[in-house]
Amino acid sequence: MPQNIVVTTAIELTPEARGEVDFAVSKLTGESQVNYETKVDPQIIGGVRIAINGRVYDATVSAKLEKLINQ
Amino acid sequence: MEIQVGAILLQMINFGIVVGVLYFLLLKPVKKILDERSKKIEEGLKASESAVKKQEQLDQKIKEAEKKAQERAKKILDEAKKNANKRGDEIIADAKRVAQEIRLKNELEIQTERKTMAEEMTAQFESTVIAVAKAVVGKSLSLKDHQQLIKQGLSEIQKAK
Numbered sequence: 001m002p003q004n005i006v007v008t009t010a011i012e013l014t015p016e017a018r019g020e021v022d023f024a025v026s027k028l029t030g031e032s033q034v035n036y037e038t039k040v041d042p043q044i045i046g047g048v049r050i051a052i053n054g055r056v057y058d059a060t061v062s063a064k065l066e067k068l069i070n071q
Numbered sequence: 072m073e074i075q076v077g078a079i080l081l082q083m084i085n086f087g088i089v090v091g092v093l094y095f096l097l098l099k100p101v102k103k104i105l106d107e108r109s110k111k112i113e114e115g116l117k118a119s120e121s122a123v124k125k126q127e128q129l130d131q132k133i134k135e136a137e138k139k140a141q142e143r144a145k146k147i148l149d150e151a152k153k154n155a156n157k158r159g160d161e162i163i164a165d166a167k168r169v170a171q172e173i174r175l176k177n178e179l180e181i182q183t184e185r186k187t188m189a190e191e192m193t194a195q196f197e198s199t200v201i202a203v204a205k206a207v208v209g210k211s212l213s214l215k216d217h218q219q220l221i222k223q224g225l226s227e228i229q230k231a232k
Contacts, residue, residue, distance in 0.1 A: 011217045024225040028232055045208050046220035050228060057231065059224030065204050069197045 003029060005036035008049040008060075012040055021048070028052060 007013075007021055025034045029052060045061035212220070 009217075009221055010212075011214070013221075014218065017218055017221050020222060020225055024229055027229055045204075046212055046217055047224035048221045048228070049224075057228040059227045061208060061220060065200075065208075066197070069200055 003031075003034070004051075004053050005029070005034060006039060006051045007036050008039045008041050008044060008051075010040070010042050010044050010046050010060075013038060021050075025050065025052075028057070 005025060007025070009017075013021060021036075022034070025036055026032055028050065043062060045065075047060040047064070049060050049063070050057045
């Protein structure tokens with residue numbers, strides 16, 4: 001079953017970073033070969049956000065800042 | 072002068088007869104009439120006494136009835152006063168309750184308004200802090216910092232899963 005995967009970062013992914021993202025997404029989905037869409041959003045400041053079929057794993061600097069302020 | 076004994080005796084007999092006739096024909100009916108009159112007077116007096124006695128009893132009953140009526144009126148008046156006082160207390164209690172409800176409602180509205188204002192201020196503050204932090208942090212991050220943050224983020228995501 002094809003999965004809808006979106007990876008968001010603050011800058012374009014370098015080849016090295018893309019390799020790490022491939023590995024992480026494979027572990028998250030349990031599939032060895034995965035296709036995903038990449039997005040660049042400077043608003044997240046830094047870090048990465050991965051959305052798999054609507055489920056969001058958010059490890060961005062902006063999310064951490066918001067979490068910190070909301071505490 | 073010669074005394075005629077026979078005539079005297081005859082006169083005496085005549086007198087006795089007249090006395091006897093008068094006794095039976097006049098004195099006895101008169102006595103009867105007098106007795107009846109006395110009896111009637113006596114009955115009239117008795118009736119009068121009875122009437123007086125009845126009048127006294129009637130007066131006594133009227134007095135008792137008046138006394139009862141006064142007591143009843145006093146009781147009704149007292150009851151009315153008591154009810155009036157009770158109703159007055161109820162009105163005061165209702166007024167106090169309504170005043171308390173209004174006060175609580177106002178306090179609640181004030182608290183809600185304060186809470187809303189505080190939330191709005193907090194939201195504005197958060198937005199401002201986030202915007203400032205993004206501007207400051209975003210500009211100061213190098214490519215290496217970004218790479219490191221992505222790597223760290225991927226590690227956190229895998230651990231979180």
